[in-house]
Amino acid sequence: MRRSSFTLFLAFNLCLGGISILFHCAPEKKEPTLSLAPDFTLQTLGGQEVNLSKLKGKVVLLDFWATWCAPCRESIPHLIQLYKTYQKDGLEVIGMDMDRGDMDIVRNFVKSMDIPYPIAIASQDVERNYGVTGLPTSFLIDKEGRIREKITGFSSKIAKQLTAKVIDLISEKP
Numbered sequence: 001m002r003r004s005s006f007t008l009f010l011a012f013n014l015c016l017g018g019i020s021i022l023f024h025c026a027p028e029k030k031e032p033t034l035s036l037a038p039d040f041t042l043q044t045l046g047g048q049e050v051n052l053s054k055l056k057g058k059v060v061l062l063d064f065w066a067t068w069c070a071p072c073r074e075s076i077p078h079l080i081q082l083y084k085t086y087q088k089d090g091l092e093v094i095g096m097d098m099d100r101g102d103m104d105i106v107r108n109f110v111k112s113m114d115i116p117y118p119i120a121i122a123s124q125d126v127e128r129n130y131g132v133t134g135l136p137t138s139f140l141i142d143k144e145g146r147i148r149e150k151i152t153g154f155s156s157k158i159a160k161q162l163t164a165k166v167i168d169l170i171s172e173k174p
Helices: 002-025 070-089 103-113 124-130 156-171
Strands: 041-043 049-051 059-065 091-097 119-121 137-141 147-152
Touching (some): 059 124, 070 091, 070 156
Antiparallel strands (some): 041 049
């Protein structure tokens, strides 16, 4: 019986040592490759064109949203505040409207929320290129045009994350 316990104890320690060695041999984790944000040229509700590549040198927050989306409506006051606070420091916010239908509803909504940043009508191609599967979905794009963050949904925790990430990206040197 003692010999059996000793054998079990020895086998357990050998396994534990082997696992420890494997963890030390694991390859180092590399930074994920930052992908360039897909370029687009879209019409805004005001009839102007917005072209992502022309915003290089600025931090861009793309917000995919719709009028019927409750979390989207909840996020807009925070995005307005971000825009008003950091626009002078190089932040651009572009609302990417996903409504399909009567644009008068969207115009009235934008007016009622007093949204100061441009609202572009997102095409299905842009939606597909960005891999939008839920609303709201926000993308933070750095000054070099690389996607640095994709955030789906909205909560007070997400609002704090967005603010912190915007501050970080604005302060980065190109």
